[in-house]
Amino acid sequence: MRKFVTPLTVLLVPLALGLRPSPVGAQTLSGEEIMKRSSLAEFYPGDDMKARVLMRLITKDGGERIREMTMLRKNLQEGGDQRYFIYFHRPADVREMTFLIWKSPRKDDDRWLFIPALKLVKRIAANDKRSSFVGSDFSYEDVSGRDVEEDSHKLLREEKVDGKDAFVIESVPKDPASADFGKKLSWIDKVSFIPLKEEYYDRRGDLSRVFSADEVKQVQGLWTITKRTMKNVQTGHRTEVTFQEVKYNLKLSDALFTERYLKNPPPEAVR
Amino acid sequence: MKKEGTEVSRLTELSVRYPKAVILLTFLITIGFAIQFPKVRIDTDPKNMLPATSDVRVYNDQVEGWFGLHKDMMVLGIANEKGVLNQTTLERIARITEEILKLKGVVLRDVASFTTVDNVVVEGGALAVHPLMTQVPKTPEEMEALRSSLFENPLFLDRFISRDGTTTAIYIPLEEGANGKEIADRIQEILKREKGEEQYSLAGDPVARDTFGAEMFIQMGLFAPIAGMIMFIALFLMFRNLALAATMMVVAMLSTVWSMGALIGLGYPVHIMSSMIPVFLMAIATDSIHIFNEFYFRFKEVGEKRAAILDTIRVVGPPVRxxxxxxxxxxxVxxxxxxxxxxxxxxxVAFGTLVIRLMSFSVLPAVMMLLKEERLMKLVGREDLERGASRWLGMIGKISLERSKTVVAIGLVLLTLALVGITKIRINNNMVNWFKRGSEIRQADAVMNQKLGGxxxxxxxxSSEEEDAMKRPAVLRYLEALQRDLEKASFVGKTTSVVDVVKRINRVLHDDDPRFETIPDAQDVIGQYLFLFASSAKPRDLDTLVDYPFQKANIWVQLKTWDAVGMREVLDRIRVYTAAHPPPGVTFKPAGIAYFNLVWNDEVLRDMVRMFIIALILVFLVLAASFRSLRWGAISFxxxxxxxxxxxxxxxFIGKDFDMPISVLSTLSLGMAVDFAIHFIRRFHQRLAVDSDVKEALLWTAARPGKGIMRNAVLFAIAFSVMVFASLTPYIVVGLFIVSLMLVSAxxxxxxxxxxxxxxxxFLLKKG
Known part of the structure; x- marks a missing residue:
């Protein structure tokens, strides 16, 4: 991880300031370098972050389930370990449920769940990052990022997405068993390095899921996807996610991301 | 009526005058219909028996939408007498699953097997969700762990493992429109590479349905022509004239080509029912035998071809019409x-019937015109009332005359017996039983039903009026009790509902303590369990059991039989149970393929019977009109x-289920028995005009037109006896019954x- 942190930080500074990188510089990037920068831009902005996340799980026929939560994130290391603390507001019967994730790119996550009805903290063995995140079309991996080195990346072409210049990258898992997809195409914004669109193909080669960043804006100078959709084109099910009240660099303490706080979340985690 | 009569005779006159032109024209029109054939579409889905807008189909589609269900599911059974929990078999299961996941048309995200189905367990105090078998167990301890997770989880027992441990299954949902037979064939190829101690059986509605479709095509293409050939030979033996025999065959074939061509050309798919049209038309075409029969007698009397033809058409024309x-x-109707x-x-069939009649008055006379008189002369020498069949029939006539009262008395006894038999009829349908007992499909189905849930x-x-109703402890307890009650029904092998999930989570969260395999007492506990399950496992595992607002729950009821009566018993049980135990604010409504099979079976039979009765009434009116007498109409009826x-x-009496093939078949009696009666009575009247002695006229009728009737019946019985060798039981049944129907009704x-x-x-002749 460490080996690319330094050059990347150098690259990210102008980005964070909203400066356009020179196109010549961009063209010399390889597929893998683009994906590394994209991973940092999407999953690691700021030292920490807080957001009110609203997820709408929508069936093909328009049936809807709501997941509303406050999400806290803290980077321990840029491009490396992260901690997530999630407090559920809705659905009503899971209010006060809390969820703690210690994410590590190279090994299984550690997850703990507080079940208020039983007043019980339960450790969740998380040996599958591909499983669904709270029943949505996003997997844990989609929410917290997949290790860039698990796939081999190829820059296919450059094209515009909604008027924005983008790199088109093809990613193929090095170990087919490590992913649900057989192939992924990503359209990476040349300016923000945020993925504007992603297409996941199943192992048979059929399109299975489509991600789109529907609203991308700068918050405290950091590019942030505030509205996104993941659609399962095979089932017609989709999940729409809105990030509200996004704040970066709150100087969240490490202690907050411990089992102790699951039962009694601090006010800043709840609001 | 008169106008029609003159028209037909003009048609016949034209045909006699320009035989070659008539034959050529017919040939050209036939080509027009024949070129429609490549457009043929086969539809064996019983769903299409009812229109897409029918209540039951609309509701089924809704249910599939609410719970994300697949229309079609195949089940691959894997059995090993020594138990499937051994390394070799498990490795095969893993490999077979992996191969199935590559097949087009398979909904790979929902294929359920040891290696794909999620299991919720406790591991070292942590809640873990992962496939039941991530790796084939290598040590006895690992094997024991797999065994206990299978047998201790009610969600798996009877579904992924039989109680004796010898059978497991892979559940393979199909995408909409995928061909079950093609996928089944490809799975069979995969299985060929996995030969060993294991026995494989592939079952499920799509396999049966699409295999039936493929078979149907073969049977249609094989048995209709074979029956035709046999009829041809029999005709040749009867009339000793190749051209005549060929013509009758050609008339049958042409009418089939015309009506099937029209059906296909108009864009209708060929369904199991319409696949029987050729058989029916062949039966109806044999009626033309009366024309030949009479022609042979006439020609002998007149000795001149043209006059004999016109005379024949004059006397046989009206009854045939x-x-x-x-x-x-x-x-x-x-x-x-x-x-x-x-x-x-x-x-x-109605269209084909009219085509046959049109040809009887055009193509048939045209062909007869082209026959050489000298050859005919030699042949008809044999045609004599004193000989062979005619003499035999004359004797039957004589006995019927001399012992008329006995005949009627025997008839009444038979009628009473028949009515007793009718009360014993069991209305049922079972698509798997459309295959023969020894067939792979039926055996596969039997094996799976013996070992697994059904x-x-x-x-x-x-369904409930309010959201979150399916989280209420009272509702879940009711569902559980209903499930236990349904499982008492003789054909129900297994039921599954959201209750089983809630109980499972309760147990797992309490460190796998079996005492906690119960429904919690508080709604918020249940709500959090379900949230947990939906958040950790594949969300779809829960979606198939409850809808999004938790307003509806889906109880899966697996039956060990495809009999419609099995489902009827389930419905009765639900009715009785809900009447005795008022449900807590929920209502129940059935759906799914087993229920659908029951509904279409009932609706089709009800419709058939209703239309058949109307047809009988109309036929009676036609008969009465044809004789201009209600009394004669009644007698001929x-x-x-x-x-x-x-x-x-x-x-x-024989306990054969009254199902669709039988109901279709009974309509054939419309086509046959009426024919015989009309010919008999018409010709009797004609004879009576010449010879006023009733007894003499009856004897003559029994012998001469009677021979035509018997020829017609025997011809057909012989031809269709070959259907007994068909590989699909509906065709066997049709063949058997046509044979008996023809002989009995003649x-x-x-x-x-x-x-x-x-x-x-x-009394009958009173009016004159």
């Missing part, structure tokens, strides 16, 4: 029913009614009409 009318109306395949079937699936949807009642009586016509007319002629 009326039989055609009665048959066409009989089948035409089916076209007014509510079931689309029945309507299509009725319509095109291959036939029904859904019982519980008796053989038809009698034949039908006898057949139904026999069906009741004999009945001759015997009963002779006896009845003899007894009642003072």
């Amino acid at each position: 009326y039989t055609a009318l009665a048959t066409a109306i009989g089948f035409g 089916l076209a007014l029913g509510g079931i689309i395949p029945v309507r299509v079937f009725g319509l095109f 291959t036939s699936l029904a859904y019982l949807v519980a 008796i053989p038809l009614l009698f034949t039908i009642l006898l057949i139904y009586g026999v069906v009741g 004999l009945l016509t001759i015997i009963s009409l002779t006896a009845l007319i003899n007894l009642f002629h003072p």
Whole structure:
């Protein structure tokens, strides 16, 4: 991880300031370098972050389930370990449920769940990052990022997405068993390095899921996807996610991301 | 009527004058219909028996939408007498699953097998969700762990493992429109590479349905022509003239080509029902034998071809026309029913009947014109009332005359017996039983039903007015009690609902303590369990059991039989249980393939029976009109009614289920028994005009037109006896019943009409 942190930080500074990188510089990037920068831009902005996340799980026929939560994130290391603390507001019967994730790119996550009805903290063995995140079309991996080195990346072409210049990258898992997809195409914004669109193909080669960043804006100078959709084109099910009240660099303490706080979340985690 | 008569005779005159032109024209029109054939579409999905807008289909589609269910599911059973929990078999299961996941048309995200189904367990105090088998167990401890997770989880027992441990299954949902037979064939190829101790059986509705479709095509293409060939040979033996025999065959074939061509050309798919059209038309075409029969007698008397033809058409014409009318109306009525395949079937059989009649008055005379007189002279020498069949029939006539009362008495006894038999009829349908007992499909189904929960699936949807109702402890307890009650039904092998999930989570969260395999007492606990399950496992695992607002729950009811009566028993149980135990604010409604099979079976049969009764009434009116007498109409109606009642009586006595093939078949009696009666009575009247002695006229009728009738029947019986060798039971049943139907109705016509007319002629002939 460490080996690319330094050059990347150098690259990210102008980005964070909203400066356009020179196109010549961009063209010399390889597929893998683009994906590394994209991973940092999407999953690691700021030292920490807080957001009110609203997820709408929508069936093909328009049936809807709501997941509303406050999400806290803290980077321990840029491009490396992260901690997530999630407090559920809705659905009503899971209010006060809390969820703690210690994410590590190279090994299984550690997850703990507080079940208020039983007043019980339960450790969740998380040996599958591909499983669904709270029943949505996003997997844990989609929410917290997949290790860039698990796939081999190829820059296919450059094209515009909604008027924005983008790199088109093809990613193929090095170990087919490590992913649900057989192939992924990503359209990476040349300016923000945020993925504007992603297409996941199943192992048979059929399109299975489509991600789109529907609203991308700068918050405290950091590019942030505030509205996104993941659609399962095979089932017609989709999940729409809105990030509200996004704040970066709150100087969240490490202690907050411990089992102790699951039962009694601090006010800043709840609001 | 008169106008029609003159038209037909003008047609015949034209055909006699320009035989070659008529034949050429017919040939050209036939080509026009034949070129439609490549457009043929086969539809064996029983769903299409009812229109897409029918209540049951609309509700089924809704249920599939609410719970994200797949229309079609195949089940691959894997059995090993020594138990499937050994390394070799498990490795095979893993490999087979992996290969199945590569097949097009398979919904790979929902294929359920040891290696894909999620299991919720406790591991070292942590809640873990992962496939039941991530790796094939290598040590005895690992194997034991797999065994206990299978046997201790009610969600898996009877579904992924049989109680004796010898059988497991892979559940393979299919994408909409995928061909079950093709996928089944590809799975069979995968299995060929996995030969060993294991036995494989592939079952499920799509396999049966699409295999049936493929078989149907073969049977249609094989047995209709074979029956045709046999008829051809029999005809040749009867008339000793190749051209005549060929013509009759050609008439049957042409009418088939015309009506099937029209059906296909108009864009209708060929359904199991319409696949029987050729058989029916061949049966109806044999009526033309009366024309030949009479022609041979006439030609012998007149000695001149042209006059013999015109004379023949003059005397045989009216009965042939009326039989055609009665048959066409009989089948035409089916076209007014509510079931689309029945309507299509009725319509095109009626159309084919009219085509046959048109040809009887055009192509047949044209061909006869082209025959050489000298050759005919030699052949008809054999045609004599004193010889062979005619003499034999004359004797039957004589007995019927002399012992008319006995004949009627025996008839009444048979009728009473038939009515008793009819009360024993069991209405049922079972698509798997459309295959022979030894067939792979039926065996596969039997094996799976013996070992696992059952291959036939029904859904019982519980609905409430309010959201989150399916999290209420009272509701879940009710569902659980209902499940236990349903499991007492003789064919129910397994039921699954959200209750089983809640109980499982409760146990797992309490460190896998079996005492906690219960429904919690508080709604928020249940709500959090379900949230947890939906958040950790594949969300779809829960979606198939509850809808999004938790307003509806889906109880899966697996039946060990495809019999419609099995589902009826389930429905009865639900009715009784909910009446005795009022549900807590929920209502229940059935859906799923097992329920659908019951509904379409009932609707099709009800429609068939209703239309059949209307057809009978109309045919009676046609008969009465044809004789311009209600009394004669009634007399001529008796053989038809009698034949039908006898057949139904026999069906009741031998315990054969009254199903779709049988109901289709009974309509054939419209086409046959009526023909015989009309010919008999018409010709009797004609004879009576010449010879006023009733007894003499009856004897003549029994011998001469009677020979035509018997020839017709025997011809057909011989030809269709080959269908007994078909590989699909509906065709066997049709073959068997056609044979008995023809012989019974021909004999009945001759015997009963002779006896009845003899007894009642003072009354019948009173008016003149």
